[in-house]
Amino acid sequence: MGILIAKWVVFIIVSLLAIISSVLMITRKSALHSALFMILTFVCSAVLYLLLGCQFLAMLQIIVYAGAVMMLIIFVIMMLDLKKETMFKTRITRTKIVGVIVSLVFMLLLMLMMGLNGIKGKAGTLASIGDAKTIGSLLFTHYLLPFEVASILLLAAMVGAVMLSKKKTMEGDME
Amino acid sequence: MIPSQAFFVVSAILFVIGVIGAITRRNAIIVFMSIEMMLNAVSLTLVTASSTLHSIDGVMFVFFVMTVAAAEAAVGLAIFLLMYRRKNTLKVDEFNLLKG
Amino acid sequence: MTSYIWLIPFFPMVGFLINASIGVKFKRSWIHIVASAAVGLAFLCTLLIFVDLLKLEPNARHIENVLFDWIIAGKFKTEIGFLIDPLSVIMALVVTGVSFMIHIYSGGYMHGDPGWRRFFIYLNLFVFSMTLLILGNNFLLMFVGWEGVGLCSYLLIGFWFEKDSAANAGKKAFVVNRIGDFGFILGIFLIAATLNSKGIWSLNFSVVFSHAGLFTTATATAVTLLLFVGATGKSAQIPLYVWLPDAMEGPTPVSALIHAATMVTAGVYMIARCNVLFSLAPITLDVVAVIGALTAFFAATMALVNNDFKRILAYSTVSQLGYMFMGVGVGAFGAGIFHLMTHAFFKGLLFLTAGSVMHAMAGDLDIRNMGGLKKFMPATFWCFMMATLAISGIPGFSGFFSKDEILWQSFHRGHLFVWALGTIAAGLTAFYMFRLTFVAFFGKPRMSEERKHHLHESPKVMTYPMMVLAVAAVVGGYVGVPAILGGSNRFEKFFEPIIGGGGHEAVAEVAHVAVHASHSIEFLMMGISVAVGLIGIAVAYLFYIKKPEIPVKLASGMKGLYTLLYNKYFVDEFYNGVFVEGTKKFATFLWQKVDVGIIDATVNGVAGFVEWSGLMIRKLQTGYVQTYAFSILAGGVVVFIYFFWESLF
Numbered sequence: 065m066g067i068l069i070a071k072w073v074v075f076i077i078v079s080l081l082a083i084i085s086s087v088l089m090i091t092r093k094s095a096l097h098s099a100l101f102m103i104l105t106f107v108c109s110a111v112l113y114l115l116l117g118c119q120f121l122a123m124l125q126i127i128v129y130a131g132a133v134m135m136l137i138i139f140v141i142m143m144l145d146l147k148k149e150t151m152f153k154t155r156i157t158r159t160k161i162v163g164v165i166v167s168l169v170f171m172l173l174l175m176l177m178m179g180l181n182g183i184k185g186k187a188g189t190l191a192s193i194g195d196a197k198t199i200g201s202l203l204f205t206h207y208l209l210p211f212e213v214a215s216i217l218l219l220a221a222m223v224g225a226v227m228l229s230k231k232k233t234m235e236g237d238m239e
Numbered sequence: 240m241i242p243s244q245a246f247f248v249v250s251a252i253l254f255v256i257g258v259i260g261a262i263t264r265r266n267a268i269i270v271f272m273s274i275e276m277m278l279n280a281v282s283l284t285l286v287t288a289s290s291t292l293h294s295i296d297g298v299m300f301v302f303f304v305m306t307v308a309a310a311e312a313a314v315g316l317a318i319f320l321l322m323y324r325r326k327n328t329l330k331v332d333e334f335n336l337l338k339g
Numbered sequence: 340m341t342s343y344i345w346l347i348p349f350f351p352m353v354g355f356l357i358n359a360s361i362g363v364k365f366k367r368s369w370i371h372i373v374a375s376a377a378v379g380l381a382f383l384c385t386l387l388i389f390v391d392l393l394k395l396e397p398n399a400r401h402i403e404n405v406l407f408d409w410i411i412a413g414k415f416k417t418e419i420g421f422l423i424d425p426l427s428v429i430m431a432l433v434v435t436g437v438s439f440m441i442h443i444y445s446g447g448y449m450h451g452d453p454g455w456r457r458f459f460i461y462l463n464l465f466v467f468s469m470t471l472l473i474l475g476n477n478f479l480l481m482f483v484g485w486e487g488v489g490l491c492s493y494l495l496i497g498f499w500f501e502k503d504s505a506a507n508a509g510k511k512a513f514v515v516n517r518i519g520d521f522g523f524i525l526g527i528f529l530i531a532a533t534l535n536s537k538g539i540w541s542l543n544f545s546v547v548f549s550h551a552g553l554f555t556t557a558t559a560t561a562v563t564l565l566l567f568v569g570a571t572g573k574s575a576q577i578p579l580y581v582w583l584p585d586a587m588e589g590p591t592p593v594s595a596l597i598h599a600a601t602m603v604t605a606g607v608y609m610i611a612r613c614n615v616l617f618s619l620a621p622i623t624l625d626v627v628a629v630i631g632a633l634t635a636f637f638a639a640t641m642a643l644v645n646n647d648f649k650r651i652l653a654y655s656t657v658s659q660l661g662y663m664f665m666g667v668g669v670g671a672f673g674a675g676i677f678h679l680m681t682h683a684f685f686k687g688l689l690f691l692t693a694g695s696v697m698h699a700m701a702g703d704l705d706i707r708n709m710g711g712l713k714k715f716m717p718a719t720f721w722c723f724m725m726a727t728l729a730i731s732g733i734p735g736f737s738g739f740f741s742k743d744e745i746l747w748q749s750f751h752r753g754h755l756f757v758w759a760l761g762t763i764a765a766g767l768t769a770f771y772m773f774r775l776t777f778v779a780f781f782g783k784p785r786m787s788e789e790r791k792h793h794l795h796e797s798p799k800v801m802t803y804p805m806m807v808l809a810v811a812a813v814v815g816g817y818v819g820v821p822a823i824l825g826g827s828n829r830f831e832k833f834f835e836p837i838i839g840g841g842g843h844e845a846v847a848e849v850a851h852v853a854v855h856a857s858h859s860i861e862f863l864m865m866g867i868s869v870a871v872g873l874i875g876i877a878v879a880y881l882f883y884i885k886k887p888e889i890p891v892k893l894a895s896g897m898k899g900l901y902t903l904l905y906n907k908y909f910v911d912e913f914y915n916g917v918f919v920e921g922t923k924k925f926a927t928f929l930w931q932k933v934d935v936g937i938i939d940a941t942v943n944g945v946a947g948f949v950e951w952s953g954l955m956i957r958k959l960q961t962g963y964v965q966t967y968a969f970s971i972l973a974g975g976v977v978v979f980i981y982f983f984w985e986s987l988f
Contacts, residue, residue, distance in 0.1 A: 072241060075245065082253060083249070086253055086257070086276055089260070089269075089273075090273055090276075095266055095269055099268075102276070105253070106279060109253075109283055112246065113283075115241065116246065116286050116287060117290055120298075125305075128305050129305065129308070136313065136316055137268065137316065139316075140316045140319060141268060143320070144323050155265065159965070160262060160263045162969075163262040163263065163965075163972065164259055166969070166972055166973055167255050167972060169976060170258070170976050170979065171252065173976065174247075174254070174979070175251050176983070177982070178284075179247060179248055181986070183243050183247075183287070183288050185288070185292055186292070186294070187292045187293055187294065188292055188296075190294065190295055191293070193289050193293065193295055193298055198295065202299065203299070203302070217307065218306060218310055221309075221313045225313040226317075227317075228318060228321055258972060262965045262969050334962075335962030338961060
């Protein structure tokens, strides 16, 4: 009983933190500030994963998302001199207002649908979904093909990123 | 247990905040981060479903979503570099070459 | 030899193909030799076949030679096949014989022309088409030949197409012929439709004519009238004669071959071939006779005052074709074909002499600039004289026998109106032909000194064919000397089997009117026509040799009539004003109102609507990423609302 209450408390605090920081993230002028709030949101998500009993993904979330991906983003922000990008205000246009309203309608619909109906589907038999052993063994058996495909995807992304960010040299400029 | 609906509501809110960020901000990097936020919200939904149904599929989905997000980040940020080199800005409304 | 009928069209076709393909590499003389030899061989074949045919019994003189099936459509079947009977063999002899002479003649006349090879290709193609027309054993093959000669006529009239007048004349001939051909093919359709409904699925002459009894009088009249429309177009009868005078823009051998001797007689041949059908329709026969007589008369009057050597001959051709139609119209098919044959000789010859004169006069054809040519070109003159005497109906020359036969037949079959017009036209013919002779060949030379200096007789390659034709023009008539003059009219006898072929009684009745008119009347008629001809000659002599001031006085005295005749009754102007301008106005209306106003407007309207809606829709494509994101969102909302709705109910 006490554990449940504790879980609820953690859940509420973490959820609120995630929502607040994500709102802050989309409202900051500076991209760097946004990125920092983004990390906070991701960390909160990791905590929510923990609450759901999924320790492995929580770790992954922190290492891959909050760590690597956000690192990359911050790196790019630092590389580009985005000072003047922070100077302009968010321009408010009709499309954006309508967009926000429609988004809110969308949210209401989502909450109605999911909140009222909950989740339906074929229940599995796993006792634990969070430990690395279960995930690992499935990944190398049942999900082997997607796993390999994902590795090719990553390779392609790597090559693509290098190709794109490389400075173009003209044929004649070769030294 | 905390009912799954609570997690769904949180993920819906996070998703819509991501949507609003993506369609209102002019800075391409913030738009990109908003999209990551939407991915994250979806991941949360999937994990919730996985946990509720005692099935590993949702987790696996999240695993691959993360992979894709990482790849997307690498390529996307490289594209931002190119954009910046070309126009010296990252305002998304400066890029409208596809205008009809 | 009779199983080799197909050789007759085959040789000109080979000549055409050789000259058209490898002829490029030939020397000029070779092209001429190939073309002439092709026609010469065809003539030889025709002669051999003719001889073979003569050996047969009169009633067995009908040989068909089927090569292969041509069109098979359901039950309907028609083949490529050739037919030899007295009618087609006479036509083939005339066509290949005259063609042969004219091919040789052309070697001199067209000397130095840059279109040399083209000319002989067309000529061979013409002979091929003409022999197809004559020898085809069914209506469709005849139609192919009919169109083929029309095409060649068009090509050869417009042979010197750099000249506007030649190109226009070609077009005129083509368009006017189109009207006639339309009637002809409608007639064929009607024949086919009538027979098909009775279960006869063929257009072979022998089949059609042996089933002539299936035609009611009304159908037969409709069919024959339609066929006659075709004949008026091809054979230049009222009202479609207008193209023939203009066709004189073509080279003179062409005028001689196509527009005098052969192609224009195709209509007469066709009517003679279909005599069974025509005999079933007395109304059509009357129409044919009257149209023929009117054409003979009016064309002759138009020739009276013309000053163009070849145009006078052209009107004369129209007039003589009128005689032939008179002949077939009154039911004397043999007489019509007889005149066709003699006409081919003397009119072909007249044109060849015209070409010879033109050759000497450096292309000038105005008879007012000639005069005294007799001295300079004796051979040409004498040939011309033979032909003129023949056409004027002077006893002893071929034209006398044939023309007199027609006039006599029309008289004793009771067509007095036709006879009267024909007789007057005979007088007019004699008059204008001798006017032409006196003005061009007698009197003082009126051309410039320089041109007079250059006057010369034509080369032998031209004069020899003329002489051959001159002989034919004189003696050609003796195959048909009427019984009354001590002859046996072998031509008529030779011809008998094809008349009313199929043994239909009604046909026989019309064709062999058993009239035993007394000989005295026949002599009287002959005397009248000879007298009329002599009067015509005398008047011409009086006008143009004795007292040249009379025609001038007459022209000023009867200004109205003179202007009317000189302008050919303003028929060209009338056709131009009514049909050409009317068509133009109608076409302009269709173009500006219907096409631009309705069709183009509809098409442009559709295009305009697409353009407008494209302009509207393209505004959605802003190029801003966030607008697209919003669209995705909106779409998602719609999908969600749908599912929500579903889940509620």
